[in-house]
Amino acid sequence: MVFGAQPGEMAGLAVDYGMSGAGQQLPLMMCLDTSGSMTGKPINDLNEALRDWSADLRSDLQLAASVQVGMVTFGSGGVRAWRGDAPLDSASAASPFVPAPDFRPPVLEAGGVTLLTEAIELAIRHVNTYKGLLKAENYTYYRPLIFLLTDGLPTDDQGKLSDSWKRIVPAVQKSSGEGGFELWAIGVGHLKPEGEEVLRELAPDAFRILGGFPFKSLLRLLSNSIDKVLAGSEGPPPVATEPLPQSIDETIDHFFGQFPAGQ
Amino acid sequence: MWCVRGFSVQGFAHLREGSPCQDAYRHTELGAALVLAVSDGAGSRRRSAEGAALAVTLATDTFAAVLSQPDNFADGHALKESLTDGYARIRKDFLRLVGGLAGEEHIGEFAATLLVAVVTGALTGVLQIGDGFAALRTDSTQAASRYHLLPQPGFGGEYVNETVFLTSAAGANPFITCVVDPGVTGIMLSTDGLMQPALTWGPGGPTGMNPSFAGAVLSHLDDPDRDPRLVIGTMLSDDVVKRTGDDMTLLAAVYR
Numbered sequence: 150m151v152f153g154a155q156p157g158e159m160a161g162l163a164v165d166y167g168m169s170g171a172g173q174q175l176p177l178m179m180c181l182d183t184s185g186s187m188t189g190k191p192i193n194d195l196n197e198a199l200r201d202w203s204a205d206l207r208s209d210l211q212l213a214a215s216v217q218v219g220m221v222t223f224g225s226g227g228v229r230a231w232r233g234d235a236p237l238d239s240a241s242a243a244s245p246f247v248p249a250p251d252f253r254p255p256v257l258e259a260g261g262v263t264l265l266t267e268a269i270e271l272a273i274r275h276v277n278t279y280k281g282l283l284k285a286e287n288y289t290y291y292r293p294l295i296f297l298l299t300d301g302l303p304t305d306d307q308g309k310l311s312d313s314w315k316r317i318v319p320a321v322q323k324s325s326g327e328g329g330f331e332l333w334a335i336g337v338g339h340l341k342p343e344g345e346e347v348l349r350e351l352a353p354d355a356f357r358i359l360g361g362f363p364f365k366s367l368l369r370l371l372s373n374s375i376d377k378v379l380a381g382s383e384g385p386p387p388v389a390t391e392p393l394p395q396s397i398d399e400t401i402d403h404f405f406g407q408f409p410a411g412q
Numbered sequence: 413m414w415c416v417r418g419f420s421v422q423g424f425a426h427l428r429e430g431s432p433c434q435d436a437y438r439h440t441e442l443g444a445a446l447v448l449a450v451s452d453g454a455g456s457r458r459r460s461a462e463g464a465a466l467a468v469t470l471a472t473d474t475f476a477a478v479l480s481q482p483d484n485f486a487d488g489h490a491l492k493e494s495l496t497d498g499y500a501r502i503r504k505d506f507l508r509l510v511g512g513l514a515g516e517e518h519i520g521e522f523a524a525t526l527l528v529a530v531v532t533g534a535l536t537g538v539l540q541i542g543d544g545f546a547a548l549r550t551d552s553t554q555a556a557s558r559y560h561l562l563p564q565p566g567f568g569g570e571y572v573n574e575t576v577f578l579t580s581a582a583g584a585n586p587f588i589t590c591v592v593d594p595g596v597t598g599i600m601l602s603t604d605g606l607m608q609p610a611l612t613w614g615p616g617g618p619t620g621m622n623p624s625f626a627g628a629v630l631s632h633l634d635d636p637d638r639d640p641r642l643v644i645g646t647m648l649s650d651d652v653v654k655r656t657g658d659d660m661t662l663l664a665a666v667y668r
Contacts, residue, residue, distance in 0.1 A: 162628040169613075173655070377425070
């Protein structure tokens with residue numbers, strides 16, 4: 150062990166890495182509420198935070214090499230997938246995921262209703278398709294993460310409150326439990342108790358309600374938590390009966406531990 | 413004679429979040445015979461670095477005792493049986509010790525993988541729990557046939573950060589490979605941190621050693637006048653770091 154040595158500081162041997170593995174991919178799907186209630190400062194703050202975050206991703210050697218970013222928004226323009234700053238046509242077979250260094254966020258506009266259910270469904274479809282692609286191209290990958298940000302209650306396309314979200318709870322919980330993906334749900338702004346209930350049902354172990362719209366710190370913490378995922382291995386439950394967290398639950402704790410419960 | 417060098421570096425992601433290197437390595441030599449062991453402590457478990465250190469200590473001590481009895485390695489079958497029996501003792505001792513330290517309900521905090529190579533004469537036996545890799549260099553003159561990635565257990569799960577540990581229920585069943593080849597001139601054991609940069613990959617997982625990586629490291633170690641710290645420099649290079657944020661440990665032996 151050479152104490153104090155930092156990556157890139159020491160001379161190394163001449164190695165041709167052309168035949169080596171490409172690294173390990175972490176698909177990250179941002180699922181963002183851009184409904185009318187985000188109008189004004191909230192959407193401006195979100196745009197600024199996304200812009201800063203994308204620059205951070207580009208400048209970070211490891212996140213840049215590992216993270217693939219996709220985006221789905223719900224609000225202005227309905228439910229829409231984005232490939233970087235380009236909206237994808239609903240009939241498009243293109244993947245919204247791009248390598249972190251290529252991720253340029255769109256300038257989002259606020260408006261419309263809160264089709265949260267349909268947005269999560271679209272996000273899941275893209276995540277599953279992308280996993281198949283990674284598998285076919287011999288990439289090894291981490292469990293995909295869907296990062297949901299919302300400030301409102303789910304509605305139908307007429308803006309009426311809807312309990313359509315209940316139809317995806319079993320599928321979301323099953324997929325989380327079986328390792329298909331992780332869903333982290335963050336409520337911002339002035340989310341009502343009913344909204345908190347929705348997030349609790351969708352992501353019982355990975356939701357938090359935050360006061361205000363602290364998008365910058367939220368995205369910075371997200372990057373830190375992804376770092377933790379990249380830091381090492383997890384495993385199945387041990388032989389003893391200890392109720393240990395499975396898989397990336399420690400990382401979830403790391404992320405959500407930044408915020409006092411109920412804040 | 414064998415010359416053994418161990419290298420362990422803190423993963424970049426560990427470095428940034430201030431968590432220590434949770435890998436461990438150890439070796440024992442008995443005359444011309446060798447026992448090499450590496451272990452990767454689970455990133456999220458609080459006492460996994462202790463688990464890794466304990467695992468390699470138990471493994472090298474146990475198999476050193478095995479090597480002291482010639483009947484244990486009369487042939488490949490005998491060696492495989494000895495590895496199987498030895499591992500059962502290692503795991504039993506491991507669970508007993510960590511259970512005593514922290515309580516039965518906390519043994520998962522010591523979760524660690526284990527990869528051991530026992531080399532004696534023409535026989536090389538490799539035992540594996542969890543991920544990581546073992547590779548041999550033989551005296552072939554062709555680079556393509558000189559470096560051999562040994563068979564690996566199947567991946568623990570769909571995702572790269574899922575594996576099996578000594579403390580896992582599946583940790584009772586080691587994956588064992590025995591090689592009979594008098595021409596082994598180099599051995600590499602590594603935790604999973606180096607799997608992406610050091611191996612070639614295909615559908616379903618690793619397909620072989622990247623001969624450039626294996627060749628550079630082992631030929632460097634062949635020459636006693638070369639600075640072994642260059643191997644550390646290689647492990648900290650951008651080409652490696654961008655492929656993994658995990659701790660990296662490499663234990664290599666070359667026959668001089």
